[in-house]
Amino acid sequence: MAQLLLIEDDARVRTALIRSLTDLGHQVTSAPDAMSGLRGAVDDPPHLVVLDLGLPDLDGSEMLRMLRGVSALPVIIATARDDEEEIVRLLGAGADDYLVKPFTARQLDARIRAVLRRSALAEPTVSTVNVGPLTIDPRGRDARLGERTLDLSPREFDLLHYLAVRVGEVVSKRELLREVWSEPYGGADKTVDVHVAWLRRKLGESAQRPRFLHTVRGVGIKLLAPPDDTVVGPA
Numbered sequence: 392m393a394q395l396l397l398i399e400d401d402a403r404v405r406t407a408l409i410r411s412l413t414d415l416g417h418q419v420t421s422a423p424d425a426m427s428g429l430r431g432a433v434d435d436p437p438h439l440v441v442l443d444l445g446l447p448d449l450d451g452s453e454m455l456r457m458l459r460g461v462s463a464l465p466v467i468i469a470t471a472r473d474d475e476e477e478i479v480r481l482l483g484a485g486a487d488d489y490l491v492k493p494f495t496a497r498q499l500d501a502r503i504r505a506v507l508r509r510s511a512l513a514e515p516t517v518s519t520v521n522v523g524p525l526t527i528d529p530r531g532r533d534a535r536l537g538e539r540t541l542d543l544s545p546r547e548f549d550l551l552h553y554l555a556v557r558v559g560e561v562v563s564k565r566e567l568l569r570e571v572w573s574e575p576y577g578g579a580d581k582t583v584d585v586h587v588a589w590l591r592r593k594l595g596e597s598a599q600r601p602r603f604l605h606t607v608r609g610v611g612i613k614l615l616a617p618p619d620d621t622v623v624g625p626a
Contacts (some may be wrong), residue, residue, distance in 0.1 A: 392505055396437040398428035398470070400446050408441075411496030425449035425457075432458055436587040441504055444470040452481060457575030459485040465506045470501065494526075494614070509570050518554040525603060526592075527534050541593050546571070550586050554604070554614040563611040577588070587612060 399405040400423050406522060409419045420437065422428035425446045432440055442456070444451035457468060470480055471492040478489050487506045490499060520527045527536045531549055534541040543551065549571050554562060562581045572582065587604055596602040602617045 393438040393503060394418045395420070395439055395441060395503070396428065396431055398425065398439045398446065399443040400424060400452070401443075401444045407599070408496060412500065415496060417500075423447075423475070428620055429454060429457055432464060433461060434464065436464060439465045439467065439507060441467050441469050441499070441503075444468060444472055452477075452484070455484055455486060456480065460509045465510050467499070467506060469494070469603075470541065505566075505570060520558075521551065522555050522558050522603070522614060525555070525616070527552050536594065543590075543593065547586060547590055547593070550583075551590055551614075554612065558616070559613050561607045561611045567612070583612070611622035 395410075395417050397408055397419055399408065399421065401461055402423070405421050405423070409421055412419050420431060420435075422431050423431055424567065425448050427442070428442070428446075428514060431437075442451050442455060446454065450589045452466065455468075458464065458466065465487045466485065468486045468489045469492065470490075481489060487509070488502050494602055519529070524537045527548075528534070532545075534543055534548060534551060546625075550567065553567065553571050564580045567583050568580075586599070587606075590605055591601070594603050596604065598606065603614050605613050605615055612623060
């Protein structure tokens with residue numbers, strides 16, 4: 392699925408992760424220290440870097456700082472350190488996610504998929520998405536309902552685009568908080584509810600009479616095209 396660079400000094404852990412991630416469909420190269428990992432990330436950029444912090448030559452946090460100076464590659468921190476302040480600091484310094492050891496390869500794989508999905512949504516070459524009369528252009532950050540341009544805030548646009556890319560899928564509030572709000576450790580469900588309500592108003596619908604945004608109670612939100620593809624006006 393993805394080309395990964397694993398930077399991990401523990402040979403046993405490195406070998407086990409390479410084997411498991413390869414079995415899950417990824418292509419994995421590795422480095423045992425920060426400097427060789429940094430060279431690999433720059434000379435042959437992967438899709439994503441999995442970075443341990445306890446490296447023999449440089450602390451992984453310093454390597455993250457150096458990498459962010461030359462590259463925007465997605466980075467997942469994978470380490471035994473679980474200090475909340477350090478987690479917050481590293482996420483603020485440019486890490487895309489943080490996974491505390493011990494973890495399974497499937498847990499890491501899920502984080503990899505989520506980070507790459509989020510990166511794809513931020514990529515300006517992503518294609519225009521059409522859902523019935525709704526057109527969303529991520530390059531121009533423009534959303535239209537028929538001929539009418541929707542006046543959306545940046546967060547409203549990101550939320551609508553995320554749901555449109557997954558048209559027909561029920562997306563949980565937890566996933567929306569993680570992927571749209573970049574809150575990997577959760578947040579207030581009310582945040583999602585409020586933004587969905589704002590979007591509904593701008594799409595000319597309500598919770599009682601949904602056209603695009605449908606709530607699946609206790610599960611999440613899904614976006615569907617109206618059955619007749621008619622353009623709805625303002626509420």
